Amino acid sequence: PYYQRAAAYARKMGxxxxxxxxxxxxxxxxxGVELREDGSSVEADIEGKRVSFRxxxxxxxxxxxxxxxxxxxxxxxxxxx
Numbered sequence: 077p078y079y080q081r082a083a084a085y086a087r088k089m090g091x092x093x094x095x096x097x098x099x100x101x102x103x104x105x106x107x108g109v110e111l112r113e114d115g116s117s118v119e120a121d122i123e124g125k126r127v128s129f130r131x132x133x134x135x136x137x138x139x140x141x142x143x144x145x146x147x148x149x150x151x152x153x154x155x156x157x
Contacts, residue, residue: 096147097140104147109139122147127156 083093096104107126108119115132118139131142150156 094147094151096144104143104150106136106139106143109136111136118142120146122150122156125150125156 079093079095086093094104095102098106104120104122106118106120110117111134113134115130115134116136116139117130118128120127120129120143122143127146129142129146131138146156
């Protein structure tokens with residue numbers, strides 16, 4: 077519910093809000109998650125680039141958290157490779 081407010085503030089500051097999750101309108105979105113007892117294998121689209129990664133903590137919520145960290149790094153100019 078706070079997205080519009082945050083996005084408006086970011087625009088006011090000359091920035092943009094970066095959205096991540098599962099929706100098609102996200103800047104980074106989960107395409108698939110294989111959940112295992114010892115972690116999760118994740119397929120994602122991060123700003124138009126398909127990325128595969130593994131999280132060593134089980135749970136879809138941990139995959140989404142990792143996705144948030146990756147899109148933040150990409151937005152800051154980091155090379156995800």
